[in-house]
Amino acid sequence: MTEYVKVGTLQISKELYEFVQSEALPETGLSEPTFWKDFAQLVTDLAPKNKALLADRDAFQEKINAWHKANDVVDFQAYQAFLKGIEYIESPVADFTIGTKNIDDVITKQAGPQLVVPIDNARYAINAANARWGSLYDALYGTDVINEENGADRIGAYNPIRGEKVIAFAKDFLDKQTPLMDASHKSATKYAIVNGKLNVSLDDGTTTSLKDATKFVGYQGFTENPHALLFCNNGLHFEIQIDRTHAIGTVDKAGVKDVLIESATSCIMDCEDSVAAVDATDKTLVYRNWLGLNRGNLSSTFTKNGKKVTRTLHADRNYIGLNGEEITLSGRVLMFVRNVGHLMTTNAIIDEFGKEIPEGIMDCVFTSLMAKHDLLGNSPYQNSQKGSVYIVKPKMHGSKEVAFANELFNRVEDMLDMPRYTLKIGIMDEERRTTLNLKNCIYEVKDRIVFINTGFLDRTGDEIHTSMEAGPMIRKGEMKTSSWLNGYEKNNVHTGLRTGMKGRAQIGKGMWAMPDLMADMLAQKIEHLQAGGNTAWVPSPTAATLHALHYHEINVTDVQAEIEKETKDYQADILQIPIAKHENWSAEEIQEELDNSAQTLLGYVVRWVEQGVGCSKVPDINDVALMEDRATLRISSQMLTNWLHHGICSKEQLINTLKRMARIVDKQNASDPAYRNMAPNFNESVAFQAACDLVLQGKSQPSGYTEPILHRRRLEAKEKYHVKS
Numbered sequence: 001m002t003e004y005v006k007v008g009t010l011q012i013s014k015e016l017y018e019f020v021q022s023e024a025l026p027e028t029g030l031s032e033p034t035f036w037k038d039f040a041q042l043v044t045d046l047a048p049k050n051k052a053l054l055a056d057r058d059a060f061q062e063k064i065n066a067w068h069k070a071n072d073v074v075d076f077q078a079y080q081a082f083l084k085g086i087e088y089i090e091s092p093v094a095d096f097t098i099g100t101k102n103i104d105d106v107i108t109k110q111a112g113p114q115l116v117v118p119i120d121n122a123r124y125a126i127n128a129a130n131a132r133w134g135s136l137y138d139a140l141y142g143t144d145v146i147n148e149e150n151g152a153d154r155i156g157a158y159n160p161i162r163g164e165k166v167i168a169f170a171k172d173f174l175d176k177q178t179p180l181m182d183a184s185h186k187s188a189t190k191y192a193i194v195n196g197k198l199n200v201s202l203d204d205g206t207t208t209s210l211k212d213a214t215k216f217v218g219y220q221g222f223t224e225n226p227h228a229l230l231f232c233n234n235g236l237h238f239e240i241q242i243d244r245t246h247a248i249g250t251v252d253k254a255g256v257k258d259v260l261i262e263s264a265t266s267c268i269m270d271c272e273d274s275v276a277a278v279d280a281t282d283k284t285l286v287y288r289n290w291l292g293l294n295r296g297n298l299s300s301t302f303t304k305n306g307k308k309v310t311r312t313l314h315a316d317r318n319y320i321g322l323n324g325e326e327i328t329l330s331g332r333v334l335m336f337v338r339n340v341g342h343l344m345t346t347n348a349i350i351d352e353f354g355k356e357i358p359e360g361i362m363d364c365v366f367t368s369l370m371a372k373h374d375l376l377g378n379s380p381y382q383n384s385q386k387g388s389v390y391i392v393k394p395k396m397h398g399s400k401e402v403a404f405a406n407e408l409f410n411r412v413e414d415m416l417d418m419p420r421y422t423l424k425i426g427i428m429d430e431e432r433r434t435t436l437n438l439k440n441c442i443y444e445v446k447d448r449i450v451f452i453n454t455g456f457l458d459r460t461g462d463e464i465h466t467s468m469e470a471g472p473m474i475r476k477g478e479m480k481t482s483s484w485l486n487g488y489e490k491n492n493v494h495t496g497l498r499t500g501m502k503g504r505a506q507i508g509k510g511m512w513a514m515p516d517l518m519a520d521m522l523a524q525k526i527e528h529l530q531a532g533g534n535t536a537w538v539p540s541p542t543a544a545t546l547h548a549l550h551y552h553e554i555n556v557t558d559v560q561a562e563i564e565k566e567t568k569d570y571q572a573d574i575l576q577i578p579i580a581k582h583e584n585w586s587a588e589e590i591q592e593e594l595d596n597s598a599q600t601l602l603g604y605v606v607r608w609v610e611q612g613v614g615c616s617k618v619p620d621i622n623d624v625a626l627m628e629d630r631a632t633l634r635i636s637s638q639m640l641t642n643w644l645h646h647g648i649c650s651k652e653q654l655i656n657t658l659k660r661m662a663r664i665v666d667k668q669n670a671s672d673p674a675y676r677n678m679a680p681n682f683n684e685s686v687a688f689q690a691a692c693d694l695v696l697q698g699k700s701q702p703s704g705y706t707e708p709i710l711h712r713r714r715l716e717a718k719e720k721y722h723v724k725s
């Protein structure tokens with residue numbers, strides 16, 4: 001049972017209250033009574049507006065459902081006119097350019113990977129903050145980028161055959177991005193700095209230098225014996241690291257032990273879809289970790305490979321420039337924090353009417369409050385060099401909801417005594433009404449926006465839910481190549497560029513959701529840059545290091561300059577509903593799709609509900625480990641709901657599929673001592689019941705979101721299994 005402290009008209013969970021009083025508020029210059037008084041007023045003023053916006057969502061959905069029941073979607077003109085008539089498609093505002101100021105260079109000048117991490121996991125979150133720099137040798141050695149042919153397997157201790165392949169790959173990278181005049185880095189025997197230039201001795205006794213001397217920018221150590229050489233290419237850095245006493249350096253002709261890559265330039269510390277935070281205890285952990293990141297003192301101690309490790313934030317990296325000047329590069333990513341959207345309420349704080357307050361309002365206040373410590377220099381490290389706080393706001397539908405976020409940000413700035421537009425916003429373009437009205441959405445925050453990003457996973461869930469009544473949807477795997485999705489991706493980049501984001505903001509692309517398939521990522525994710533994205537999401541630091549290689553290959557600014565010339569309007573593509581021509585599906589194909597969705601859904605839900613894990617690697621039907629979070633769950637649950645609704649499968653078939661897949665998921669988790677089987681007592685399993693709710697009640701879930709059911713069932717599980725809340 002949550003214990004509350006009454007402060008003015010609010011009741012605040014004791015745990016959260018004490019955390020704010022003793023850890024978050026001190027050294028912010030804010031007075032506690034004023035803080036809570038302002039907080040109460042904020043809730044009084046904004047909670048009703050928040051509620052009204054949610055009612056608008058429901059009203060739109062009802063109208064759309066009714067239209068589909070009464071009309072044939074093939075009549076595209078009528079459909080488009082209907083959406084305009086109900087103002088689901090808004091009238092576009094006049095052309096404008098964003099005017100955001102005080103944005104860090106990472107956003108305006110550096111194209112690079114964006115890592116996402118569940119913030120409730122301190123070990124991962126610190127790792128993510130430190131993922132600015134990553135070892136190329138480790139990223140190659142540990143993943144399938146280097147194949148296991150000809151004895152190069154990954155098993156056991158260091159395999160020199162594999163090591164050779166790693167080194168060859170890395171030297172090919174050097175030859176491509178920082179080529180030598182008439183020689184390969186593979187022939188280098190010594191690197192030195194002579195007269196402010198890189199001098200490379202070769203194994204034939206000659207010396208050479210770089211083809212483009214400007215790419216070499218600094219070093220560590222001595223000119224005769226540097227231990228790090230710093231290069232910059234397309235705005236991203238990397239180091240050749242030299243150590244002739246190191247196990248790898250000793251067998252390398254030039255003593256090279258590694259290539260250190262500037263990897264995740266920015267990172268999203270996620271309070272949303274990758275965490276399971278359902279009550280005051282969970283939310284306090286989320287806020288405490290974010291505070292620790294902003295105060296620079298978050299640490300995590302754990303045992304790895306039999307050794308006790310304490311992980312803390314990395315310091316900056318220092319080099320000597322070619323004129324002897326000192327160069328300092330950040331040792332950490334630029335941190336964004338993703339708040340929750342407008343939907344959920346939280347029992348961590350109860351308002352004057354005895355009601356839970358909107359969680360999005362609470363997140364905005366507290367994540368901004370923690371970030372004030374960064375602004376005030378209460379940390380040995382600085383996140384923003386420009387005095388900004390970077391908040392990602394997900395799951396907004398249309399421009400009125402963005403305007404509401406802007407109002408909330410204004411109010412929070414006033415409350416926390418921050419200059420106007422300190423709080424920057426990243427808009428997730430991941431709901432259909434935002435995609436269709438993206439220009440208007442950007443306009444509402446034109447002086448604080450720093451990114452738009454295609455959250456294609458949520459967006460796919462919303463596509464299915466919005467058009468639930470239009471017909472059965474195409475299979476999950478076909479979504480990627482569908483017209484609406486391609487139109488949506490293009491529209492995002494074009495709208496960003498037309499509103500002046502080139503050189504001013506991030507235009508981001510979505511998550512690589514197969515964390516173990518790094519060879520495929522390396523082959524495919526370059527498309528995100530070719531499509532004009534100056535950042536794209538990766539699930540792990542290793543993926544960030546490998547994805548960074550793409551930014552060395554392609555100069556995104558040049559790509560954006562080309563795309564800027566195009567004038568196509570993508571609305572007609574975006575409105576192509578992905579209805580299936582299902583008549584040709586065989587029984588096997590249908591069952592295969594049901595199995596696949598049911599397996600990933602159960603594999604994710606069981607850990608969420610029973611263990612409070614918000615992001616998991618779950619094997620699909622082909623044993624490919626997929627990153628599953630609440631957005632991928634939204635897709636699989638809405639997919640199953642849609643097929644059930646349109647009679648592609650029966651309820652009995654669906655439940656039998658879930659039961660069969662539950663047994664498989666139980667087996668997959670057999671080695672986890674904390675795991676509770678779902679089979680055979682399905683009625684006893686809170687997780688299995690949650691999965692059934694998600695599918696059977698999917699039609700009535702707001703926008704097809706999974707949060708309401710997950711939260712309810714997680715709270716039930718916490719009570720049943722006596723987990724502290």
Ligand SMILES: CC(=O)SCCNC(=O)CCNC(=O)[C@H](O)C(C)(C)COP(=O)(O)OP(=O)(O)OC[C@H]1O[C@@H](n2cnc3c(N)ncnc32)[C@H](O)[C@@H]1OP(=O)(O)O
Binds near residue numbers: 115541
């Ligand atoms: C649609 C959307 O909203 S997408 C955004 C939400 N998704 C995410 O945030 C995905 C983030 N990624 C993750 O949470 C994880 O990578 C998962 C759950 C997918 C896989 O986790 P695991 O199964 O533990 O991964 P795995 O065993 O391969 O790797 C663990 C190691 O990698 C590190 N790691 C993995 N992912 C991350 C990450 N995102 N950030 C930092 N470190 C990470 C861990 O710290 C750990 O290293 P350590 O032992 O030195 O601490």
Ligand SMILES: O=CC(=O)O
Binds near residue numbers: 511
């Ligand atoms: O948040 C990301 C998404 O794809 O959804």
Ligand SMILES: [Mg+2]
Binds near residue numbers: 273455458631
């Ligand atoms: Mg999302």
